[in-house]
Amino acid sequence: MNPALRARNHPGYWAFVVHRVSGVLLALYLPAHFWVLGLALHAPARLDAFLRWTDQPLVRFGEWGLVLLLAAHFTGGLRLLALEFLPWREWQKSLAALAAGVALAVALAFALAL
Amino acid sequence: MSARREALLWAAQRASAALLALCVVVHLATMIYAAHTGLSAAQILERTRGNAAWLGFYSVFLLAVVVHVPIGLRAVLSEWLGWRGASRDAVLAAFAAVLAWLGARAILGVFL
Amino acid sequence: MKTLDVRVWRGGAHGRYQGFQVPREESQTVLDVVTHIQRVQEPTLAYRFACRVGMCGSCAMTVNGVARWTCRTHVDLVAPDGRLEIAPLRNLPVIRDLVTDMREFFDKWARAKGRFQGRRTRREDFERVAPDSEARKQVDAAIECIGCAVCYSSCDVVAWNPDYLGPAALNRAWTLLRDVREAANPERLRAVAGDAGCHACHTQMGCSERCPKQISPTAGIAGLKRAAAAAALKGEL
Numbered sequence: 001m002n003p004a005l006r007a008r009n010h011p012g013y014w015a016f017v018v019h020r021v022s023g024v025l026l027a028l029y030l031p032a033h034f035w036v037l038g039l040a041l042h043a044p045a046r047l048d049a050f051l052r053w054t055d056q057p058l059v060r061f062g063e064w065g066l067v068l069l070l071a072a073h074f075t076g077g078l079r080l081l082a083l084e085f086l087p088w089r090e091w092q093k094s095l096a097a098l099a100a101g102v103a104l105a106v107a108l109a110f111a112l113a114l
Numbered sequence: 115m116s117a118r119r120e121a122l123l124w125a126a127q128r129a130s131a132a133l134l135a136l137c138v139v140v141h142l143a144t145m146i147y148a149a150h151t152g153l154s155a156a157q158i159l160e161r162t163r164g165n166a167a168w169l170g171f172y173s174v175f176l177l178a179v180v181v182h183v184p185i186g187l188r189a190v191l192s193e194w195l196g197w198r199g200a201s202r203d204a205v206l207a208a209f210a211a212v213l214a215w216l217g218a219r220a221i222l223g224v225f226l
Numbered sequence: 227m228k229t230l231d232v233r234v235w236r237g238g239a240h241g242r243y244q245g246f247q248v249p250r251e252e253s254q255t256v257l258d259v260v261t262h263i264q265r266v267q268e269p270t271l272a273y274r275f276a277c278r279v280g281m282c283g284s285c286a287m288t289v290n291g292v293a294r295w296t297c298r299t300h301v302d303l304v305a306p307d308g309r310l311e312i313a314p315l316r317n318l319p320v321i322r323d324l325v326t327d328m329r330e331f332f333d334k335w336a337r338a339k340g341r342f343q344g345r346r347t348r349r350e351d352f353e354r355v356a357p358d359s360e361a362r363k364q365v366d367a368a369i370e371c372i373g374c375a376v377c378y379s380s381c382d383v384v385a386w387n388p389d390y391l392g393p394a395a396l397n398r399a400w401t402l403l404r405d406v407r408e409a410a411n412p413e414r415l416r417a418v419a420g421d422a423g424c425h426a427c428h429t430q431m432g433c434s435e436r437c438p439k440q441i442s443p444t445a446g447i448a449g450l451k452r453a454a455a456a457a458a459l460k461g462e463l
Binding site for chain 2: 383386387415416417419420421422423425426428451454455457458459463
Binding site for chain 1: 145
């Protein structure tokens with residue numbers, strides 16, 4: 001195994017990485033998301049053209065990726081709130097696994113809905 | 115001073131997180147419903163335009179986002195880019211303002 | 227397998243791994259391996275140990291990438307293929323070979339006000355501490371720390387933020403914060419809050435994962451975060 005990973009290969013660490021990376025990616029996505037929706041205000045024709053573009057399979061896959069990121073960040077966040085506010089118990093260490101499971105379930109729901 | 119500021123930022127981050135947890139559930143459920151029902155853009159806008167309830171909901175959602183995102187990025191900037199101090203915080207405040215402005219335009223465009 | 231293939235860090239911050247062939251014994255610990263190397267093969271090897279029985283924490287090193295007490299780490303557990311890589315603890319300056327400079331670790335302990343300060347004098351009666359009170363149970367869960375620095379070495383935030391007090395110091399501050407006999411708690415909370423304190427913890431839980439005493443500094447640090455927020459909102463911080 002990669003030497004840098006040997007000490008870090010435990011659930012809490014991966015939960016941290018997923019939470020941070022998903023958060024950064026969502027933070028970069030949001031301004032673009034808001035700007036596109038704002039087109040509805042003053043440039044509805046451009047919005048229509050943009051929404052037609054989003055029907056392409058690659059874009060739909062990107063949308064699914066975004067839902068996965070949001071679900072991952074959300075479930076990881078719930079885990080953190082539990083760890084920081086609930087009385088400490090051993091099962092709290094396993095919350096990372098639960099968070100991952102729920103995030104994937106949500107992403108799957110979105111994918112199947114498509 | 116740093117202790118008090120950090121404690122309040124932490125509290126704001128967790129409070130906005132709790133609020134976002136509720137908002138995100140609603141948002142994801144709505145997106146999944148829209149995708150499942152196969153709503154077109156025009157059909158979505160038909161349902162959202164002039165809807166005070168959705169306008170109110172997304173305004174609260176936006177407020178929580180504007181608090182949560184910059185505070186979240188703050189730690190990333192200091193730990194992974196070594197960027198600390200007043201200049202980092204000033205840039206994040208500006209980013210918050212940009213998010214708020216773009217978000218308000220989006221809400222007006224979709225719900226008004 | 228009759229021999230172990232052992233690589234040991236030699237030098238300071240800059241150095242290299244030196245290879246040794248060490249005879250494999252039954253129930254051998256990593257400390258046994260290091261001791262054998264120093265006594266039989268390489269007398270210039272520098273390393274620390276004291277009790278040899280898992281009570282003092284002096285023998286903590288990085289074994290195959292993970293911080294451990296070498297006296298309580300069986301070779302069979304960590305080197306099923308007979309290969310060992312032994313290095314000094316991470317996140318601390320290296321004095322030589324496997325020996326780190328622990329001063330910063332203990333300085334941070336002091337900066338976190340990790341020292342007990344009672345309210346009563348010898349002329350007064352003892353303070354009563356109810357052992358099954360919620361506060362005391364929280365203290366008891368965290369009190370057994372022996373300052374071995376395994377948690378400190380296992381934390382990325384310590385690596386990324388040089389001022390970060392670290393899990394051990396914050397854990398100790400937590401036990402004192404919840405101690406009913408304590409006199410210095412307002413200052414202590416101020417000392418441990420802030421971006422060099424509890425608020426820098428991102429719940430990676432490397433500390434809780436690796437602590438040989440099964441302490442969870444993450445729990446204590448979460449408690450510090452809650453206490454700091456409550457105090458700040460009341461204008462007491």
